[in-house]
Each structure stands twice: as C-alpha cells, then as structure tokens.
Amino acid sequence: MRASHYLLATVKETPSDAETTSHQLMVRAGLIRKLATGLYTWLPMGLRVLRKVTDVVRDEMDKAGALEVSMPVVQPAELWLETGRWQAMGPELLRFTDRHERDFCLGPTHEEVITDLVRNEINSYRQLPINLYQIQTKFRDERRPRFGVMRAREFTMKDAYSFHMDQASLDATYALMHSTYSAIFTRLGLDFRPVAADTGAIGGSASHEFHVLAESGEDEIVFSSDSDYAANMEMATGTLPALTQDAEKKSASEVDTGDAHSIDALCERLSVSPQRCVKTLVVRACDAEGEMTDDLIALLLRGDQTLNEVKAQKLARVASPLVFASDEQIEAVFGCKPGTIGPVSRPPTAETAGIYTYADLSVTELINFVCGANKDSLHRIDVNWDAETRFDEAVDIRCVQEGDLSPDGKGTLAIKRGIEVGHIFQLGDKYSAALKATALDEGGKSVTMTMGCYGIGVTRVVASCIEQNHDQHGIIWPENIAPFRLVIVQVDAHKSELVRDTSEALYQLALDSGIEVLLDDRDKKTSPGVKFAESELIGIPHRLVVSPRSLADGVIEYKRRGEPEKELLAPDEASSFVTRLAATAP
Ligand code: ATP
Ligand code: MG
Numbered sequence: 348m349r350a351s352h353y354l355l356a357t358v359k360e361t362p363s364d365a366e367t368t369s370h371q372l373m374v375r376a377g378l379i380r381k382l383a384t385g386l387y388t389w390l391p392m393g394l395r396v397l398r399k400v401t402d403v404v405r406d407e408m409d410k411a412g413a414l415e416v417s418m419p420v421v422q423p424a425e426l427w428l429e430t431g432r433w434q435a436m437g438p439e440l441l442r443f444t445d446r447h448e449r450d451f452c453l454g455p456t457h458e459e460v461i462t463d464l465v466r467n468e469i470n471s472y473r474q475l476p477i478n479l480y481q482i483q484t485k486f487r488d489e490r491r492p493r494f495g496v497m498r499a500r501e502f503t504m505k506d507a508y509s510f511h512m513d514q515a516s517l518d519a520t521y522a523l524m525h526s527t528y529s530a531i532f533t534r535l536g537l538d539f540r541p542v543a544a545d546t547g548a549i550g551g552s553a554s555h556e557f558h559v560l561a562e563s564g565e566d567e568i569v570f571s572s573d574s575d576y577a578a579n580m581e582m583a584t585g586t587l588p589a590l591t592q593d594a595e596k597k598s599a600s601e602v603d604t605g606d607a608h609s610i611d612a613l614c615e616r617l618s619v620s621p622q623r624c625v626k627t628l629v630v631r632a633c634d635a636e637g638e639m640t641d642d643l644i645a646l647l648l649r650g651d652q653t654l655n656e657v658k659a660q661k662l663a664r665v666a667s668p669l670v671f672a673s674d675e676q677i678e679a680v681f682g683c684k685p686g687t688i689g690p691v692s693r694p695p696t697a698e699t700a701g702i703y704t705y706a707d708l709s710v711t712e713l714i715n716f717v718c719g720a721n722k723d724s725l726h727r728i729d730v731n732w733d734a735e736t737r738f739d740e741a742v743d744i745r746c747v748q749e750g751d752l753s754p755d756g757k758g759t760l761a762i763k764r765g766i767e768v769g770h771i772f773q774l775g776d777k778y779s780a781a782l783k784a785t786a787l788d789e790g791g792k793s794v795t796m797t798m799g800c801y802g803i804g805v806t807r808v809v810a811s812c813i814e815q816n817h818d819q820h821g822i823i824w825p826e827n828i829a830p831f832r833l834v835i836v837q838v839d840a841h842k843s844e845l846v847r848d849t850s851e852a853l854y855q856l857a858l859d860s861g862i863e864v865l866l867d868d869r870d871k872k873t874s875p876g877v878k879f880a881e882s883e884l885i886g887i888p889h890r891l892v893v894s895p896r897s898l899a900d901g902v903i904e905y906k907r908r909g910e911p912e913k914e915l916l917a918p919d920e921a922s923s924f925v926t927r928l929a930a931t932a933p
Contacts, residue, residue, distance in 0.1 A: 348831070350867040354391050356380070357881050367563045369813035370495035372822050376885045378809075378830075385492030385500030392885065393809070395830035395863075397503070400808050401482055403534050403827070404505045411527040413478040413507055418460045420484050424450035426459035430781040441488045453486035458778045458800060461508040465796070466784035469510065475786060475796070476516045478524075480507035482805060494563070496806040497766070507801040510779070512788060517797045521553060521773055524801045528557050528769050535808060536825035538815060540765065542568045543578040545657055546772070553773040557803075558765025561814040568765040569747055573758025581657035584743055585751030585760045587649075590622055592714045597729035599736070604726045608686025610650040613726065617717060621650030625710050625718040625730075627688045628654060629672040629681075632664050632703070639666035643680055645702050647690055647738060649709035650717075652745040659744045664703050681721050689719030691727060691736050706738035707745050766811045767804070774798040822886030823909040827933035831865040833857055833925070834887040838875045838894030840868065849903070849918060850893040856922055860929030883908065889928065891921055 356377030364381075365371040373379045378393030389397055405415070424442070427433035432440075433450075441453045454460065461479060469475065485504045492500050507524070511517040525541065532539040537559050544554040556579055558568050569583035570576060578584075607616040614621050625647050632642035644665050648654060660667035674685055680702065681688045690704055710716070715729045718736070730736050751760045778784070779796040788794050809828075816823045826832060835853050840846045850866065857864035865887065867878045875894070882890050892904040902915040905924065916924060 348863075348865050350865055350869050353865070355881065355885075356390050356392070357884055365495065367494045367497065367810075367814065368817055369497065369563070369810040372813050372817060372884070373495055373810065376822055379496060381495075385489060385498075387496055387499060387501075392830045396809055396824070396828055397806065399828040400535060400812075401503075401505075401805055404531055404803055404805060405482060407527050407531045407534070408480050408505065408507065411478070411523050413480045413509075415481060416461075416464075416479050417481050417483060418454070418457050418464075420454050420486065421451050422454045422457075422460055424452065426463055426782070427452065430459055430778055432459070439487045439489065441486055455485055455487040456504075456800075456802075457481070457506055458508065458774070458798075459782070462778045462782045462784050462798070465508075465510050466779075466782055469784075469796075470786055472512050472786055472788050472794075476509060476511045476520055478507055478509040478520055480505060480801075495810060497810045498565075499806065502807065503805040505803040505805055509799040509801070510784070511797045511799075512786065512794055514797060517773055517799050521771060521799050524771050524799070525555060528771065528801075528803070531803070532557060532559070532768065535812060535828060536816070537768070537808075537812060539768070540568060540570060540577050542570070542765075543582050544770070545579070545581045555771050556767050557769035557771075559768050559808075559811040559815060560763055561766050561811065562764055563814055564764035564766040566765050566767055567762055569760050569762050571753035571755065571758040571760060574753055574755050576753050576755050576757070576760075579765075580746060580762070581655065583747045583760070584754045585747035586754060587709055587751060590713075596731045597715050599727050599730045601720050601722075601725050601727055603724055604687070605724055606686075607726075608684070613717065614650070617726070617728065619717055619728075623713070623716050624650030625690065625713065625716050626650050627690060627719060629677050629685070629688065630659065631666045631670040631672060633666040637667065639670060643672050643676060643702055645688075645690065645704040645738075646744060647704060647706040647710050648745055649707065649713070652707065652709050652748070655744055655746045658742075659705075662705055662742060662744070665705075683719075683721050683723045687719040687723055687725055688721055689727065689736075690738055691718065691721050691730075703740075704738040705740050705742045705744065708741055708743055709745055711738075711741045766807065766814065768808050768811050769801075769803040771801045772799065774800055817886075818909065820880070821884030824886040824888060825933075826888050829863075829886065829888050831863045831885075831887050832933070833862050833864045833889045833891070833928060834867060834882045835864060836867045836875070836878045836882060836890060836892045838878075838892060838896075839871070841871050843895040843898070845898050846893050846895055849898060850891075853891060853893070853903075853921060853925060857925050857929075860926060861932075862925065862929050891916075891924075 358375050361371045362374045379387045482505045486501050509520045539559050541555045541557050544556040546554045567580040607613045610621050628646045629643050632640050632644045634640050656669045660669040677685045717728050720727045749762050776795045784796045785793045837850045854866040888908050890906045903921040905914045905916050
C-alpha cells in the first residue's frame with residue numbers, strides 16, 4: 348500500500364471527549380471516527396486491525412468445532428415476548444415499528460433468534476451437541492456510552508450458543524469454550540484473567556468473565572497471590588485477617604455521640620477503630636414472589652467494610668434490585684434518625700416486628716463493639732451479641748478488600764482493574780424452556796435442550812489491546828494484529844533517484860514476499876519528521892528509512908517500534924531482513 352493513495356487520517360490534537368488512552372490513540376492514529384454518541388466508523392487503518400482480531404477469533408472457534416452462522420440484526424418482537432424480555436429488557440433494547448406497525452428491535456444479543464432457529468431445525472439427540480456462532484453487529488442503547496468503541500452503542504460481538512441434551516454435555520462444551528477463549532486472548536498478546544462471575548438475573552449455574560488487566564478498566568477483579576482463585580468483585584469472597592480483640596466481654600452502656608453520624612465521625616469521637624464498629628444499613632424487603640414490600644430489612648457490616656450490593660440483593664428477603672430505605676421510612680420504624688440506628692432490639696411494636704436482620708460475617712465474632720442505640724445522638728459501646736442485641740442470619744454481603752485471605756486458604760487477595768472482553772455462561776433451560784426448544788432422546792422422549800452462551804466483544808478487544816500496548820508516541824501493536832507489519836519511509840525522494848529506486852525495490856520485495864507493507868511515498872509536503880511520528884503513532888512494528896544522507900553512507904536505518912535503538916543496515920542486509928520477516932509470519 349502506498350501512503351500517497353491511502354487514507355492516513357491521523358490527527359495531532361487529542362479529541363476532547365476521549366478520556367482513555369485507547370480512545371485517544373484510536374482517533375489520533377486514524378483508526379476510528381465518531382458519527383454520533385456511541386457510534387463509530389472504522390477507517391481503513393482500523394478495519395485492518397479489526398479484521399485480524401476477527402480472524403483469530405474465527406480461527407479458534409472453528410478449531411473448537413463451532414459452526415458459523417449470520418443472523419439478522421433486526422429482530423421481531425414476538426420472540427422477545429415469548430421469553431418475556433420484551434418487557435424485562437428496559438431502555439437498552441432499541442425498539443421500533445415497521446411500516447405495518449409491527450414491533451421490532453435491534454439485536455443486543457441473539458438468544459431468542461438462535462433458539463428459534465434451533466427449535467425449528469433440530470429435533471433429535473443425534474444432532475446434538477451443537478455450537479453455533481456469528482461475528483456481527485450488536486446494538487445496545489447504553490446508559491453511558493464512553494471510552495470510544497470500549498462501551499459503544501453499536502459494536503461487533505462474537506456470540507456463540509451451544510445446545511445439549513444434558514448438563515454433562517454442556518459442561519464439556521463450556522470447558523472447551525473456556526480453553527478456546529484462553530487461546531484467543533493469548534494469541535492476541537493480551538495479559539488477561541478468567542474470573543468467576545455472577546450468574547445474575549439470567550440464572551444458570553456457571554459463568555466466567557475474561558478480563559484484560561488495565562488501569563482504565565471499569566471492573567474490579569480479585570485474585571489470590573498463591574492459587575488459581577479469581578472472581579469479579581460481585582462474586583469474590585474472602586476471609587478477614589484475624590482481629591486482635593479484648594479477652595473479656597464487658598457490659599454495654601449508652602454514650603452521647605452528638606451529631607457523629609458517620610463511622611468516621613463516630614470513631615474520632617469515641618477514639619475507636621472502624622473495625623470495632625457495627626454499621627446498620629436498611630433496605631427494602633421482598634415477598635416470597637420477589638415483589639418489593641413496605642417492610643424493611645437491616646444489613647449489618649463492620650465499620651471498615653463496604654456493602655456488596657449484588658450479594659445483598661441475592662438474599663431471599665431482600666428486594667432486587669436493591670432499594671435503600673428512605674430517611675423517613677427509617678425514622679418511622681426505628682424511632683430515630685439513620686445515623687444512630689443499630690441491631691438493638693426494642694419491645695416489638697407493630698412496625699418493628701418485621702425488621703429481619705442479616706449480619707455480615709465480619710461482625711458476628713466481634714467483642715465489645717460499638718453500634719447505634721436506636722435513639723437520636725446515642726450509641727452503645729462495649730456491646731456483645733446477646734438476647735437483646737441480635738441478628739437473624741449470618742451471611743456474606745461485603746466487598747472483599749486487598750489483603751483478605753483467599754477463600755481456598757491459599758494466599759491473600761489482590762484487587763486489580765479489568766476490562767471485560769469475554770463472557771461465557773451456562774444458561775440452563777431459560778431460553779429453551781420459554782421457546783420450547785426440545786429434542787427426542789434415545790428412548791424417544793422429548794427433552795428440553797440445555798444451553799450455553801459465549802460472547803467476545805471484538806471491537807472492545809482492539810481498544811483493550813491498545814490500553815496494554817502503547818507508549819508516549821502511540822500504539823505498539825503485537826505483530827499479528829498490526830495494520831501493517833512494515834513501513835518503508837522515503838525521505839527527500841524528490842531530490843534523490845537513489846532513494847526512490849532503493850525504497851521501491853524494497854517495497855516490491857516486501858509485496859512479493861507477502862508482507863503487509865506501507866510505503867510512505869508522500870511528497871515533500873509531508874516532512875520526514877511527520878512521517879516518523881505517524882509511523883510511531885500508528886504503531887507499525889518494523890520501519891525502514893531510506894534517505895539520501897544514509898544512502899550516501901551506504902546504510903538504511905531500521906527501527907523496531909517500542910525499542911529505543913535504531914540499527915543501520917547495508918542495502919543487501921535490508922533486503923535479507925525483509926525476506927526473513929516474510930519467513931516469520933506472525
Ligand atoms: P458490560 O458489563 O461491560 O456491560 P455485558 O455483561 O453487558 O458487559 P455481555 O452481554 O456478556 O456483556 O456481552 C459479551 C461481550 O460483549 C462483553 O464481554 C464485552 O466484551 C462486549 N460488550 C458488551 N457491551 C459492550 C459495549 N457497549 N461496547 C462494546 N463491547 C461490549
Ligand atoms: Mg452491559
């Protein structure tokens with residue numbers, strides 16, 4: 348490719364709306380352009396990278412025996428009504444009507460469509476298991492599209508769906524997808540971690556997210572220093588390091604704490620550490636069907652710990668999603684302002700009888716602790732669990748912290764930020780039951796199929812790769828997904844026939860050897876400095892510079908992107924370098 352005929356859409360200024368390095372560099376290097384919020388055009392340079400990432404994903408999926416399909420982006424409402432997600436999905440699902448007033452949506456995911464396909468095409472155990480995938484556009488009307496293609500509204504996903512007669516078969520494909528994802532992200536040169544994830548509202552039994560480690564990541568992931576234990580923050584459990592406590596239990600008393608309502612203020616006032624305080628949070632309850640009621644639920648946590656809302660909303664009696672009680676509701680039930688409530692029971696009244704109390708494991712062993720007295724301006728000190736100060740159930744509802752002990756007893760927990768690039772999920776029969784996707788087993792009995800689903804954010808992978816591979820000059824592509832492997836820069840070609848001939852010969856050699864090469868043959872209006880800077884910004888791994896001055900010294904300058912030193916090669920060495928490069932195809 349000749350730069351003079353290419354769309355090198357580099358820009359000098361960092362776009363003002365680009366907060367992350369990858370977003371800035373993708374715009375500056377001319378990979379993408381914004382059309383509207385969360386909508387991006389992939390320019391020729393960016394599309395080359397996206398294609399290569401796609402190729403790696405497709406290659407590994409094919410190797411794993413998955414079959415590629417292509418489903419429509421536009422999906423009829425009927426299918427979504429059948430699974431109940433037409434109502435359940437909320438505003439992320441972009442809905443519209445056609446000229447016949449029929450309802451449609453833009454596919455944010457394809458469980459409905461694939462299950463409809465499979466219920467029509469497959470009817471026997473002999474056709475199972477099957478794993479179908481596509482690499483295709485998704486649309487999600489994200490609440491906060493940001494970071495460029497990292498959280499876009501329109502993006503490319505590889506989504507796969509597997510169908511099985513039984514759990515054992517699903518387990519086998521799930522394990523195969525787990526190793527396939529590891530192979531994909533390894534080939535893409537990413538520093539990543541698979542972590543156990545919450546199965547959330549979809550239900551199902553197992554789920555793993557694949558995270559690329561990066562400071563700019565939106566998620567927190569937790570892993571052990573000494574074992575394979577890894578989970579996302581929502582799922583992670585840990586054991587608190589032992590606390591040094593009083594040997595003797597004292598008897599409780601009330602103290603005036605004035606306007607000290609926060610844990611910090613309270614600790615300062617009483618000169619105690621937050622580890623010795625119990626804080627009480629109040630949320631709304633739900634009934635046996637999961638519907639929110641007017642009842643309140645108390646959640647107890649140690650003062651230095653934070654509530655894990657995902658864990659809390661999974662509790663049987665707690666409304667999901669979590670809703671905190673208002674100050675008025677708390678005051679009506681506890682008889683005091685929120686800052687001094689505590690797990691201290693009072694004679695039951697019509698209102699208080701219903702306060703069910705979950706205690707996090709961080710508080711159940713505390714001795715001589717501090718908590719609210721359920722009276723304005725008063726706390727209790729030297730409190731111990733007894734008939735008066737009590738909870739109903741001990742549970743794990745806290746976010747783990749750096750330094751907690753790993754739940755498998757091996758090592759301590761560290762927390763890092765991650766970007767979720769992939770997600771694998773055992774769906775069970777959620778969609779197959781709703782859409783009646785059944786197959787006959789060996790005995791001729793009709794069985795509802797069991798499903799798994801497996802996603803990779805292909806466009807997000809490109810951005811994640813840049814987050815991990817860049818320096819102050821620009822992108823440093825891993826060789827197998829770089830838009831071009833080699834750039835040959837002409838310097839002052841208008842003054843030197845030798846520069847033209849030498850660079851053209853190298854260019855021809857590279858082309859003939861099958862190397863993806865860019866010849867920077869732009870005329871004198873583009874200075875050599877700009878050419879160098881742009882090749883670094885775009886991140887092309889290998890660069891040869893052909894200039895009159897170096898040719899006069901009998902050399903061609905070579906530079907590997909990301910390495911500080913330049914090398915000087917004789918022209919025949921430069922040719923053999925090109926031949927060698929071709930032999931080491933990434
Ligand atoms: P997130 O928590 O980041 O919103 P998700 O749980 O909604 O992700 P899935 O439904 O599991 O994501 O989608 C599969 C993959 O698609 C994700 O792992 C991610 O890599 C990618 N993805 C999801 N939403 C977006 C988006 N708005 N822009 C780009 N990629 C996305
Ligand atoms: Mg999402």
